[in-house]
Amino acid sequence: MSAREGLAGFAALRWRWIAAAVVLLAVLWAPFQLVPFRVFQFTMVLVYAVALLGLNLLVGHAGQISLGHGAFFAVGAYGAAIMMDRWDLPYPVTLPAAAALAFAIGLGLGVPATRLRGLYLALVTLAIAIFLVPLLKRFEPVTGGSMGLTLEKPRPPAWSGLAEDQWLYFLTLAVAAAAFLLTFGVLRSRVGRALHSVRDNETAAEVMGVRLAFYKRFAFAWSAMLAGAAGCVYTWVIGFVSPDSFAVTLSITMLAGLVVGGLGSAWGPLLGGLFVMFVPSLSQDVNKAAPGVIFGLLIIAVMYVAPTGLAGLAGRAAHSFDKTLRKG
Template identity: 75%
Template sequence: MSAPNREAVLPQETAAAVPSRIRRIARHRHRTVPVLLLLAALVAPFQLVPFRVFQLTMVFVYALALLGLNLLVGHTGQISLGHGGFFAVGSYTAAVMMDRWDVPYLLTLPAAAALAFAVGLALGVPVLRLRGLYLALVTMSIAIFLVPLLKRFGSLTGGSMGLTLAHPEAPSWTGLAQDQWLYFAALAVTAACALVNRSLLRSRVGRALHAVRDNEAAAEVMGVRPAHYKTLAFAWSAMFAGAAGAVNTWVIAFVSPDSFTVNLSIMLLAGIVIGGLGSTYGPLLGGAFVMYVPTVAQGLNEAAPNVVFGVLIIAVMYVAPTGLAGLAGRAGRSFEQIQRKK
């Protein structure tokens, strides 16, 4: 065969190899997607302006809070309208420790998570004896009474005025700007908590939570104690929300009772439902929804942003009834089927 003929064959072979590479990538997407997301997250703060970096940082903060809510709602089958309260517990724990006691901000994270866990455990014992609508109403009361409680102890919490803090500075050895340092701090905490959550769900405890979610009576027959595991799930969920609250304090450098109304709890629940209950990427997608959609709604109609926000929620749920993560999963499977047919 002459050289020109070989050159004509090579492009055809290369073109034929492309679908096989795409199929291999599709088969290994469970490993490829996290790597690509991590690479994009590492590059983003060096390519965006400070305000966009701040917005992405808040996406991680909300994703961390939704990680806990996903554990409770998506993997245990319970419902909570009070997670804004645990978020506030973590935020105020970090703020008081930093402002009143001059504790280094990094040390406030385990304290905020531990206190939120303790509060969640204490509330979980009586609360999780309820189900359905009764459980939702009782958990919502947690967020309702928290605001006046924070205002009452003004000598510690700053009352209605809240507490204004100094933003944590980036260590000099990093060479990072303040917003970039906070971004990476939020990313690191969220990634670490996601790994802990993943290990938990893959353990015997995770299987017990799924058994309780699917059929509580059958789980009890198999030796699983539903009340025990539901209480622990409530406490773990509160712990993640408390950790998110601490990181939120680092980023915002301000806490106020009016920032943690029942609307925050409703927003978080809407975020995890929109993101995808029980899914791996649901908290991240829900965090992006909680961060960006209210801003979009405000831009579309300044007079009635809540109306626009509600319409957007209805539209998303109509297009993706299993959440954005479910929509992405269906798109990936459809793409894989198309490649197999080729």
């Protein structure tokens, strides 16, 4: 490598760090400049990003299809709501408890993943999402039935000087940052390499000594844990849960958001969270009579322009910028 190429590479790396610093400053600055409703919207983007982080690990990195991710999201949401409403537990305790509950259920439901694949696995996960809503309505003494449960939102401590919406935003941001760092560490370890080998070629992975059943169940459990944590934070932010909030369309929208954001990409879950939060409401604003049509057309348009998702499109733009710097 010539000195000129080395300097160009250093300049490109410097620009990436500058871009990351700008994004970080914008994230920290936003809740102090936006109106409360916008702060709430971006808080929900972070909530969905944590849920999609788990789905990305399962589908994007382990290659296991799931159409029932919203069910694990609901497990975390209802688990936290019941602990806060029925047992009067403080909200910080509900996060690890809801994540552990979702992890245990995901570990158990991961058993079919060791025997099924492709369309058959997708149908099993879809069935989980379908029967969850009537199940929640049936146990009314615990779940509140169709009326759901109304909860008190976490209040900011006096020393923080923050409004309620700002406090919830920073709580969610802290959970999201921890989830991303933890998942990044897993994917950088031998576990991540094993998951990628399972995704790329199961036969070759098994020949190399990778325990397929173990890593498939791990992917389901880890994915469910992150969805459960996101569901818990959802309960904090919304202050209300009802069965109809977790219909099967939520699972489908999550999967669509992840694909649009960028399957298997580090930025895919965050971009997918933006998609899940803003595109349905945008579709409703464009055409109140047929928001589903607008929603579908937007997905088709994004996939046509960016087949590898928005993260892939951004990556190609960054690569072109790097090449420009190297030639300059």
